[in-house]
Amino acid sequence: MAKYLLRRIVGMFVVIILVLTIAFVLVRLAPGDPAALMLGPDATPQEAADLRTRLGLDQPIILQYVKFVGNALKGDLGESLFFNRPVISILADRAEPTIFLALMSLFFALFIATPIGIYAAYKRGSLLDQSSVTSAMLAASIPSFLTGLVFQRVLATNLGWFPTAGYGGPDADLWVRLEHLILPSITLGITNSALILRFTRASMLDILGEDYVRTARAKGMPETRVVLRHALKNAGIPIITVVGLTFALLVSGAVVTERVFNLPGMGNLVVNAVLRRDYPVIQGTLIVVASIYVLINLATDLLYFFIDKRVKY
Known part of the structure; x- marks a missing residue:
């Protein structure tokens, strides 16, 4: 180790x-x-x-x-030409919306994809299985900005269930800001749930056909325990891998969604920096995002040991 x-x-x-x-x-x-x-x-x-x-x-x-x-x-990424402030402090100010957006989007993606993927594998060939795969491909094909605009019009403007855009005022508390992130999180969650759903289904299909699963069923073990405790646990490594990659993509790839919902995150900052030719900010964001990718990959690899004790480093 x-x-x-x-x-x-x-x-x-x-x-x-x-x-x-x-x-x-x-x-x-x-x-x-x-x-x-x-x-x-x-x-x-x-x-x-x-x-x-x-x-x-x-x-x-x-x-x-x-x-x-x-x-x-040493943590010195230069000074922004537009803000006349250290780049690291600007990124620190913009990190909160991006990190919270990525975490909430990942939560919605797991909430949608995991149970559907497990049940689709358990009911292989059924109508639910076929419709879930089709829905996943459809969700992956629709651009996130289009989904976001539709949700803004229907759920925010017409029904008034969520704030339309923004991140709350300067004095807004955490709950108000999280409320502003619900709609963009659902938008990104639906888009990114497709990959998790397909990996979950494929991994569960492989495990459900193993001999020890048939043995557990032959011994009279309850079906829920067979699926959730034995099959899901052993199918966890591919699922953890794709979840880690999805989180890394959410941190670095939420640019369009942040623009649609006018969120003051790192993605919006990079777009504005490109338009302003603020190269120190572009360089600093590239370095920070790459560092986040590396750390997420390391954390994902270390999680393998806790999911499956058979893993040896």
């Missing part, structure tokens, strides 16, 4: 260095002067020269890279 963790930590460090290198190179690959691109076409040569000095772009490229990687490893 210790050797496995050491190897994973070393691998995580290598991945982070590669991400830092990519983030560093992307800005330098942009055609023209990076400082002039950040300031826009109306900038004077003196303003571009001052920004190059401020960002260290007038130094040798190797020195720039070493300073960039060293500062990033």
